[in-house]
Structure formats: C-alpha cells, structure tokens
C-alpha cells in the first residue's frame with residue numbers, strides 16, 4: 001500500500017472517530033510526504049505538532065493499525081509542509097488495498113518534497129480550473145445557516161456535501177473515471193493532489209482576506225477569573241454566530257487584557273469550522289483610513305458594500321471612531337445592515353458603550369443591544385497559567401517557581417507579562433541557562449526595581465481592617481473584644497512575617513503596644529492555624545492578597 005492510498009483511509013477513520021470540529025481543525029489540515037522510506041505526516045507549525053502529538057497521535061496510530069495490521073512502514077510526525085490529501089469517501093476493504101498496492105509500484109514518487117513537481121491532471125492555473133473555482137455557488141446563506149448546516153451533517157455526509165466542498169466537486173468524477181479506466185493509481189492521486197492544493201490555496205486567500213492573526217486561537221487563550229464569562233460567550237458565538245442574544249458582542253476592558261485575542265479567536269474558530277463564512281477583522285483606525293480614502297475617491301457605496309457583505313465583522317477599539325462624524329455615520333449604516341441581516345458584529349472598546357465620549361448616541365444605544373462583557377486583569381493563578389501557555393507554545397522549559405516569580409511581579413496586564421516572558425527567554429538563550437528564578441531576576445532587574453514596593457505596616461493594617469470590615473482605629477485601639485482582637489493579632493503576625501520590622505516596632509505601630517503582646521499574638525495565631533480552619537483560611541487569603 002502506498003502513502004497516497006493509506007492517508008485518505010486513515011483520514012476517513014479519524015473523521016469517523018473524532019468529533020467533527022476537532023477533525024476539521026486539527027487533522028484535515030495535515031499534509032503528508034515520504035522521507036527515506038518513512039511515511040511522514042506534516043504539521044504546519046510547532047503548536048500544531050505538539051497538539052497532534054499529545055492529543056491525536058494515539059488515534060492516528062490505531063487508525064494505522066486498523067488499516068495496515070501488518071504494516072511495517074514507520075509513520076513519523078514532523079513540522080513542515082507535505083501534500084494535502086482528503087479523506088477517502090469510503091473505507092477500502094483490505095483485499096482491494098492489497099490489489100491496488102500490487103499494481104501501483106511508482107506511487108511513492110508522487111509524494112515529493114516539492115509540490116510543484118507534481119504534474120496535475122487538471123492544472124489549477126488553467127482557465128478551466130480557475131473557472132471551476134470561481135463557479136463555486138454564490139453564498140446566500142447566513143453564517144448561522146452554514147454553521148447549523150454543518151452541525152446537522154453527519155460525518156459520513158460531509159464527504160459528499162457540495163456545500164462543504166464546492167471546489168472539490170470535480171474530484172469525484174475524475175476519480176471514478178480513473179478507476180473505470182483502470183489507470184495507474186499515480187494518475188488518480190496526481191489529479192486529487194492538484195485539486196486539493198487549488199482548494200488549499202483558495203482557502204488560504206480567503207483566510208488572508210479575514211485579516212485575522214492565526215495565533216489568536218482559543219487553544220492559545222488561557223481561561224481564568226478575569227475572562228471566564230467573555231470566554232464562554234465567545235465560544236457560544238463561534239458555534240452559533242448571529243444569535244440576537246450576543247449581537248453585538250461588546251468586549252471592553254483596559255489595554256493588554258486580551259480583547260483582540262479573544263475576539264479573533266471567534267473568527268479563527270469560525271473559519272476553521274467553515275471557511276466559506278466571510279469574516280472581516282478590522283481595527284477602527286483602518287476603518288477611519290478607509291473612510292478618508294472613500295471620501296477622496298467618492299466611493300462610499302463601494303466601501304459600504306464591502307462591509308455589508310460579511311457574515312462576521314469584528315471591529316477592534318471602536319472608541320477611536322468617536323468624534324468623527326462621517327466615520328460614525330458610515331459605520332452606523334454598515335452596523336444596522338449587518339444586525340438586520342442577522343450577521344454577527346463584535347466590537348472591542350476600552351470602556352462600556354454608554355461611557356464612550358463623543359460617540360453618537362444612536363451607536364451607543366445600539367452597542368448595548370447585545371451582550372457587553374468586561375475583561376478584568378488576570379489574578380496570580382491566571383498569570384502563571386498564561387506564562388506556562390506561552391512557554392508551551394514557544395517550546396521553552398519554564399520552571400514553576402520562575403513562572404510564579406514572574407507572575408508575582410508583573411501584574412498590570414498580559415501584554416507586559418508577555419514582554420517580561422520574552423525578555424527572560426532571550427536572557428536564557430543568550431546565557432545558555434535554564435529559566436529559573438535567578439535568571440528571571442537578572443532579566444527583569446529594572447522592572448522589578450520599579451515595581452518593588454516594600455511592604456508597610458500601614459498597608460497590612462488597612463488590608464486586614466478592610467477584610468474584616470473594621471476601622472483602623474479599631475485595629476490600633478484599646479478595645480479587646482474578640483471581633484477586634486483576632487484581626488489585630490492576625491495583622492501583627494502578618495507584619496512579623498512580611499516586614500523586616502522588629503517586635504517592638506510592630507507593637508508601637510499598633511497603638512504603642514509592648515513587644516510581648518506581639519509575641520503573644522504570633523503564638524496564638526500560629527496555634528489557631530493548626531486547629532481552626534476559619535483562621536487558617538483568613539490568614540492564607542490575606543497573605544495572598546498582600547503578596548499579589
């Protein structure tokens with residue numbers, strides 16, 4: 001059996017055993033080739049490679065065993081680009097495989113390093129092929145229809161669905177003809193590969209038109225307290241765009257918290273599921289520039305039309321159009337058209353719709369129609385998880401302590417966290433050293449110096465007072481009721497642990513108390529932490545708040 005026979009069969013098995021979305025996103029884009037007698041499966045990039053290796057390789061292996069129980073050709077996973085092949089339309093019984101393999105002795109040469117070496121049966125560059133590509137039925141369905149249709153189709157139907165594979169509709173007759181004529185399998189496979197690569201090229205150019213960043217996927221986005229709701233909503237939109245509950249989806253928050261990444265992940269997921277959905281990501285600045293150009297060229301109609309055609313419009317930093325009358329007016333038209341047509345609109349902003357200074361009131365109110373969600377700064381755990389994810393994507397080993405160290409010190413936003421991570425990685429490569437706390441400290445010296453604020457007694461007292469809902473005068477006053485004495489003792493203990501102050505200095509900061517009172521407090525709290533869950537929890541929470 002040759003690779004070009006094997007892989008479509010393998011794809012078919014995987015298609016039948018994996019959820020459709022996972023198959024489309026991860027398995028279908030894999031390409032194949034041969035190297036030194038080995039069959040090689042190529043993943044496009046490191047991220048895909050790792051994901052395939054960790055999540056799907058056992059499935060690939062078991063599909064291989066099912067198809068080739070005695071097969072001895074090694075199957076290797078690599079990063080690179082081979083030839084795309086599609087899943088077979090039906091499983092080939094082993095007897096057919098054996099006889100095809102016997103006929104085809106040259107098929108191994110079909111799969112070469114250079115796709116240009118393949119002489120296509122139907123040259124994708126010929127007018128005929130181009131016409132076929134162009135002749136794809138004009139889409140009139142909404143994004144929602146397409147997704148709904150896609151979900152309705154069972155995996156077995158996907159193969160023959162014209163909606164899903166308009167460009168490949170010319171594959172099947174060619175294949176059938178070849179079989180009828182009993183032509184060598186090499187010719188069949190060449191035609192298949194040529195059409196597949198035309199399909200792949202047209203998909204690529206459709207992707208370029210979306211203006212999305214391929215790295216902004218859900219897989220690369222860490223979930224945490226700060227984005228949990230928005231993340232869940234984003235996934236729902238990617239599954240079911242145009243739903244009025246989420247239309248528009250308005251994501252707001254401070255800089256560098258992941259707004260762009262999140263909204264582009266929706267676009268990327270949608271594109272991966274159904275490449276025919278027209279997606280357009282645009283930064284507000286680009287829209288403004290477009291308006292200026294349209295003004296000079298007197299081409300407002302063309303510009304409106306261009307945007308009104310899309311199924312999903314993502315506009316980043318929409319606050320920038322505020323105060324620009326003509327831009328707001330044009331956006332108003334585009335926006336109304338899309339919402340009326342049940343096309344999905346996604347907007348990001350630095351603040352709530354109603355708070356955008358200078359924004360047309362009609363737009364402000366329309367922006368609030370769907371769902372508005374805020375992204376909040378990530379807490380410590382999420383920052384650590386983000387660093388670990390960045391390390392995984394960059395294939396860099398990051399020690400847990402180092403991740404905690406960086407996350408503890410860089411709190412402002414994810415972009416700065418990412419910047420710090422890159423510096424640490426650069427330092428590690430430069431010094432050929434592993435990323436540990438020592439190396440991170442060296443790499444981030446200047447940032448740490450600026451961020452480093454020594455812990456003060458006042459800060460501890462304020463934090464503890466706020467936590468227990470008492471006042472500072474209660475905290476340092478003379479009253480010794482339990483509801484005041486316990487927080488006071490906890491604050492004293494935290495001061496002993498987190499500041500370099502001596503016991504007398506701490507005592508004096510608590511209304512001039514003696515150092516023995518502080519010693520007693522420290523002992524009492526330490527004892528309580530061994531047998532009183534409530535005190536333990538309060539103490540640990542306060543410690544976390546103060547350290548973060």
Ligand SMILES: Nc1ncnc2c1ncn2[C@@H]1O[C@H](COP(=O)(O)OP(=O)(O)OP(=O)(O)O)[C@@H](O)[C@H]1O
Pocket residue numbers: 220221222223227253254255256257258259260261262386389414415418
């Ligand atoms: N939860 C997350 N998981 C992984 N990476 C994240 C996360 N949030 C943000 N990032 C990364 O942080 C960087 C900044 O994010 P992004 O550009 O999306 O922020 P933003 O909120 O749009 O910022 P701005 O308002 O300045 O445009 C990006 O590289 C993004 O991948």
